[in-house]
Amino acid sequence: MDQIQVGDSNSGGGNGRKDEIVSRFDTLPEDCISMVISHTSPRDACVVASVSKTVKSAAQSDLVWETFLPPEHSSSLAPRSLNLPSKKAIYMSLADDSVLIDDGKKSFWLEKSSGKKCYMLSAMDLTIIWGDSPAYWQWITVPESKFEKVAELHNVCWFEIRGKISSRMLSKGTHYSVYAVFKRASHRSHGFDHTPVEAEIGFVGKEATKKFVFLEAGGTDPRGGYRYSGVSHGAVSRAFRTGRPWMRFPREEEGESAESGVGRSVEEPKERGDGWSEVELGKIYMSDVGCDDGDEIEIALMETKMGHWKSGLVIQGIEFRPVKEGEIRVTK
Template identity: 75%
Template sequence: MEQIHGGDSNSGGGSSRNDEIVATRASRFDTLPEDCISKVISHTSPRDACVVASVSKTVKSAAQSDLVWEMFLPSEYSSLVVARSANLLSKKEIFLSLANDSVLIEDGKKSFWLEKASGKKCFMLSAMELSIIWGDAPAYWQWITVPESKFEKVAELRNVCWFEIQGKISCGMLSKGTHYSVYVVYKTAYGRSYGFDSVPVEAGVGFVGKEATKKSVFLESGMDSRSGFGYSGISHAAVSRAFRMRRPWLRVPREEEEEEVEGERERGRNVEGPKERVDGWSEVELGRFFIDNGGCDEIEISLMETQNGNWKSGLIIQGIEIRPV
């Protein structure tokens, strides 16, 4: 194996020597048969295949071959691009089609796409695919159409005090050896959203049959005008409960009150809050999991707020998204 010798950093000799070595190795790689080069590249990733294509014309041809890009496609890709494949001339174009735009599957209740850099599978479970408590009762939830959604229908929360959403996805649908993050994707109805601004919601993610990993998240941010507190991912639900339960003749000492508020602030600083997406929706990370090469049946996801008993309204749920970390 060649040794890399460092040069004088002041003269730039080290950089020049390294460039020469890279060029030498590239030229040697270039002398291999094209199908051999393709075989090597197919064991990397889509990102690597695009980078190595700049080495030479021979390597570029090998890196763009169907042999390489078919390895980056899921085995079921042909059924996913039936409607699109007529004008696609190569496996790379099929890959890019699935990476640049999601495909609706399972009667339009899920969407599927590939992460462009790694080729890992990504999914969104539509609101129609989720189990929403009271979701079939028009007084509590209504199903509406919004043009910016991937799906035909989204769920709009009208008014509930018991907020609970659950979803599942088969482990077999996901990429092996991959760390995934789970997000709820939603909007708030302008001027009609309330009940979530100072209340943490419990999220759970885990394998069916095993204890889920749970965390608290906030679905709204901003100013809680009723309490006068500024809110930036800080929970003060316990303070609100204390205020609601206080008797007119019972005065909590100011020092204790301040300690309680500060305690809630400290506990809430690391609570996950909403982030705006480029597509105009908001998302909050609910949890993470790892798909190994062993056996697992399903991933179970939950989102609920059932403890405070306050009424909530105005969320528009598009679905739950599962994508590589």
């Protein structure tokens, strides 16, 4: 898109140069203009449409927007295509609302400005320990879920959920955040308000990144100990290994810092606009190279050390979303 950028705003004659570039660009055949725009991004295509009528027509063409649509999900998009007038309309529809794939076990949509692929693995697509036993888990239908069934935790002392997704399904060259999406059951959840849950994410066969998260926000331990919010991952991990999870912690132990990545505070859930809550389980980078299509990413969420009973959560699934610009941390 360098051909249609204004150039240095501090240089003299900036507006004249812009008009000259636009004029030259307008002389190209519309298909050529569309081809150039198709190598940018959906956001760029929308912005450049304001340059001129000719460029607008090219930027809104099916030739451009078909390149932003994922070909691997063309069959899933077919029902929407019948009722929408253009490829851009199909794209915008997919950016505004998800579509079910894989026999309804996954949900797929696009990040609007970039066209990056987003997914949610439904509870039906996850491995839930004791999930097939009605005494421990129940499969129910709720109107606010994307999926036919969600998993309601009845009562377990061993809480473990795992999921996998193929790396080829995600957009390469992209940082992803991974979230557990859940809510309380109609009655109050029990056993999660004072206990951190361990989350792991990584490529299968390689070392996973680990962190602790809460599935319930706020509060203190009724036995007098502090909650873990603001406490380092390392401190919580050592407490569990030594069998003293209720000990009092300083907010950051000696030798641990945010720069080292060890002093991260334990993540708490946040409410979403769709009636569910989410908590970030971790991040993973899909590189342009060094990531084979056959690679799988595994996610785990578990609390198996305390041994007390837990109940009252409804699990919708695990969600992969591209990290927004400005939220990507570069660590040394």
